Amino acid sequence: MKKQSYDLVGDIHGQALELEKLLEKLSYTKTDGVWKHTECKMIFLGDFVDRGKYQKEVINIVRPMIEQGHALSVMGNHEYNAIAYYTQDSDGNHLRSHNNKHTNQHKAFLSAYDNDSSEKEDVIEWFKTLPLWLDLDGIRVVHACWDFDLISKLGSSELTDDLLHQSAITGTWQNDAIETILKGKEIPLPDGYGFNDKDGNPRTHIRIKYWLKDAVTYQDYFMGPSDVLNDIPDIPVVGDYLLEYDSQDKPVFFGHYWMEGKIKPLTDNIACLDYSVAKPGGKLVSYRWDGEQRIDKDKFVFVDRG
Template identity: 35%
Template sequence: MYDIIGDIHGQASMLKSLLKSMGYKKENGVFSHESRKAVFLGDFINRGPEIRDTLILVRRMVEAGNALAVLGNHELNAIIYELKDKTGKPIAKRLLKYRLPLNQTLEEFLHIPDEYRSHIKWLRTLPMFLELDGIRVVHACWKDENIALLKESLTEGKLRRSFLKKVSKNNSELSTAFWQTCKGIDFQLPKDLLVFDNRGQARRSFRSKWWVNPQGLTFKELAFESRFDLPNYTIPDELNITREPYGEDEPIVFFGHYCLRNGANILAPNLCCLDSCVSRNGKLAAYRWSGEKKLLAENIVK
């Protein structure tokens, strides 16, 4: 069936080792398995030492039909950063925001820009989410209304320039759906609440558990793998937004993005986060799914 693999971030050697441990073999430069298919959760680029090798490995597997892949926020940032309008001007206004995380990736492709442009063009053909034989795959957040809106807008099998221009402006229902799907739902802190991370920087928001209803939770309970401590008191109602929790009877969702440095990857019988913080001295994680309706801890591979 499917081997779902979390955020890689330029760690090609670790990816090769993981694939080999799961029985994948390399033939004619491409990894394959006789009875299974890999599914990559996005964030192939940035941070690691083998970004180009990672892109080539993932792309070859997908193009050969040995793997599927969804886009992560890092790939989407790279796509938006590179796109120009018909006059040759960048479609994104705040280019520095997109550029800073890409420095290492751009450095690897500095002397082979044509190859980089080829990869960007290929990335634009990848989906933002997948529904496969009763499971769901997304980089950061599965919210039904967001997915429905993206389905309406992404009908051509490619991220069109007009679509990317709309979402890069961050001022519409479509852009909210786009960014929540690849980056999750950030909770905005009130202006009078100062929270500092371990570097002494003030933080204005934190990553939240998108699968729960925030009503009645404390800031600490709602946070998901935050890199700074949050107060353990109940979020005031005037700051909260009621949302439908992800139901226990909903299909299994596999996602990455959240850098699980500690703790279990399986968050509920139908929720699995496979980002095990490989970019911060963690391990590359995979889940070997074979049709089960509820997740099994023994199917996690690292």
Template identity: 35%
Template structure:
């Protein structure tokens, strides 16, 4: 795989693209969706069946963790990427896997970059278990993750796992013009006070605001949080309710609370006149549709008996609800 973020030079090689959201080890659903989109296996790897009008798959990250066929999913996708029939960007679960398996620098006060506490271990345990009898395969997979770019830019659209923040991306390109990270960047990114940490958090996890006055809220998933995810496609928001996104609705008093100037500065904005953007990460529900005319989220909780979601991109600049394609997901082994 050539991890190049700017694909404009070769964008004309394909008649269209099919973008797939968070797989999370739903290997059977992955095969079903790929075949539903018109790809078939040839010489051991999937490629688009109509060679006169070839298409390419683009995966939005989060292939690892939770589902029953993580290793199989990685192999299917890697074969396609190596063949040139797919591209992929890194998600937060791949970023987490690198941190979980990388020793921390001496004197840092911890053994690994991502501490092996109960919550972190629970999230990655299914992946570790499924690779347990294949240690070389796991080492190869971890090395391959460093080849995954954090974002892709095509002539007609863009792709990132969680949030497109143009100033941070411009700065990242100066450091890493191929769009990937290396071990030194990974180690530096553990500090959210520096650029590396801010960029990786924004690109793979999105933007969140801290609840005011030391407040916290317990979501439907049982987790207690002191932050909430915010929309990055709202122009000139005035209050929390304008940008509140996930995990659960704010109560009316909080929703009406005015955003401070600092909070407004912190929240990125993806303008409506920019080329379409595809993201995953945010586990949508209900009838699939774009978030706004030029942004579509393709994470529909496949690993929680939701949908493994795709979008058939034909270079349109206004995204269409009828271009979403999906299959049934699979039950998660670990929430």
């Protein structure tokens, strides 16, 4: 039987106008307020909110599509952060503290929703229904990192209340699982090494290009701004941190990584669709998948940020 075709769409971050342009470009039509396609379903890779001007407008496009069966989605770290920002533990502390850094990251969403608490509560409850990953017939989808061990340890892709509360506690395996799956794989630098990130915060871990097969050193694996590359040791990675994603495994799609430059797959069966539409010069990128094992460089479709 022919597999279901999907249009996978990268991180939107409040850029509703680009999303509508992309829907039109992919021949979706709006009927009774809902965008749909006769043969395809859409799969969103998460991060609907924060940054852009049109927070509610994005939710009002994607939510009816998902609720009426025209789209699927995974949860992004920004939806997870929003849930944790609004949820309190048994002592009344927010799971994600309301410090300046967190509040600042979240201000576009806050200003869109904070004058209507029932509407905000409703959208936060809806965020909780988004799965942490999708393992479908012929294809896999996750916001940042497909880690077989952590996914099998979690078992269910649902963000239950228990998982939400456990994952908010630093040092738990649930915290590691959510951080890795939604925010990317990180590895510790050897003792004595570190660097300052763009906000001046000292870092002793680096986010890695976990899909690389033949890279050797910390610099090779480093996923981050090139201006700190000189602070990353160019010595072989010590320890067993790297993930295997075999070329025979189903194609996996993720967002999250603020890619720039030419749109292309990372390997034959791995592609990132986040091309930084939230930044000037960025693009909103999609991929039309029709059952193929090998990701085709000619099947990406994008719109430029307006």
